[in-house]
Amino acid sequence: xxxxxxxxxxxxxxxxxxxxxxxxxxxxxxxxxxxxxxxxxxxxxxxxxxxxxxxxxxxxxxxxxxxxxxxxxxxxxxxxxxxxxxxxxxxxxxxxxxxxxxxxxxxxxxxxxxxxxxxxxxxxxxxxxxxxxxxxxxxxxxxxxxxxxxxxxxxxxxxxxxxxxxxxxxxxxxxxxxxxxxxxxxxxxxxxxxxxxxxxxxxxxxxxxxxxxxxxxxxxxxxxxxx
Numbered sequence: 001x002x003x004x005x006x007x008x009x010x011x012x013x014x015x016x017x018x019x020x021x022x023x024x025x026x027x028x029x030x031x032x033x034x035x036x037x038x039x040x041x042x043x044x045x046x047x048x049x050x051x052x053x054x055x056x057x058x059x060x061x062x063x064x065x066x067x068x069x070x071x072x073x074x075x076x077x078x079x080x081x082x083x084x085x086x087x088x089x090x091x092x093x094x095x096x097x098x099x100x101x102x103x104x105x106x107x108x109x110x111x112x113x114x115x116x117x118x119x120x121x122x123x124x125x126x127x128x129x130x131x132x133x134x135x136x137x138x139x140x141x142x143x144x145x146x147x148x149x150x151x152x153x154x155x156x157x158x159x160x161x162x163x164x165x166x167x168x169x170x171x172x173x174x175x176x177x178x179x180x181x182x183x184x185x186x187x188x189x190x191x192x193x194x195x196x197x198x199x200x201x202x203x204x205x206x207x208x209x210x211x212x213x214x215x216x217x218x219x220x221x222x223x224x225x226x227x
Contacts, residue, residue, distance in 0.1 A: 016054045016079065023182055024117065025168040026216050030147045031060040033214040033221050034114060038143065044068055044111030048137075050100070050146075051075075051118025055083040061114070062090065071110075075099045101126065103133045111139055115146040117219075123191050127198070132205045138226040144207065147214075147221045151192035158192070161218040168217070195220050 021027050034057070045068055049058050052072035061070055073096040074080045080097050087093050098104070100122055113134050119127060134144050152158030169179055186192075195212060199222070202210050207224035214221040 016082075017056060019174075019178060020117075022173040023169050023178070024219065025165070025172065026219075029216070030116060030214075030219065030221065031057065034116070034145055034147060035060065035064050037213050037223060042112075042143065044143075046110050046112075047071065048073065048103075048105070048110045048113040050113060050115035050134075051121075052083055053079055053116075053118075055086045057114065057116040058083060058087065058093065062087070065112075068092065068112075069094065071096060071105075073098060073103075100130050103130075103137055105137045107136050108139045109137045111142050113138060113142070113144045115148070117148055119146055120149045120190050120192055124193055124197070127191075127193065128201045128205065131201055131207070135206050135226055140226055142226045144202075144224045144226070145213075145221065147219065149190070149192055149218050150195045150198070150220050152218070153194045153196065158218075164217050192218070195222070198222055 024030075044065055047061055047065060047068050047070050049061060049070060049072045052058050052074045053076075055072070058070065058072050061068070070090075070093045072080070072083055072093055074083070075098065077097055080095055084095055100119075119130065122130065138144060152161050166179060169182075170176075174182075195215070199210055199212070202222070202224045206227070208227050209223070209225040211223045212220055213223050
């Protein structure tokens with residue numbers, strides 16, 4: 001994730017939630033499904049929100065685990081400041097402005113690491129390094145979940161994903177101008193990867209109990225656990 005991505009999201013900070021809600025089909029459903037498959041006895045004490053944005057996922061974490069220590073990480077200073085303002089009454093949130101290249105946390109530190117629509121901003125070799133870092137900083141039996149955009153296994157499937165996405169985004173109220181903005185950003189800075197690739201890399205670095213929990217067009221939720 002580079003400085004251009006940071007600049008893009010700095011520009012969007014005040015309007016981010018409104019824009020993404022009109023761009024990502026079934027956006028709220030993502031947050032429901034990130035939590036409904038967690039083990040019933042899972043009570044994480046320390047959680048990392050990887051690419052927290054303005055705090056939509058952070059809010060869901062707080063709802064489900066209000067007493068946990070939450071670490072909110074994002075590359076964008078403006079986005080992170082908006083998140084801080086949103087949760088100024090919550091003293092259990094610690095903020096980190098950094099990208100995904102080095103997760104500067106101790107080994108076996110987090111019970112739960114979760115991310116929403118962020119990992120596609122880094123290249124494939126960086127994704128694999130990220131998964132290895134996540135495995136290292138997770139505690140044994142810790143859980144990693146991410147929701148993200150993926151690529152079709154063939155180019156034809158991928159282009160059909162994009163076409164369906166545009167139809168759904170315009171139905172949700174995105175303007176042609178906003179759609180063009182997202183597509184330009186995608187062309188310049190996004191790296192979509194087939195979901196099968198993610199599953200293979202997670203297995204290769206050492207995760208277990210890997211599964212796809214939910215999928216809609218090109219958005220998926222992936223679950224993995226550290227032994």
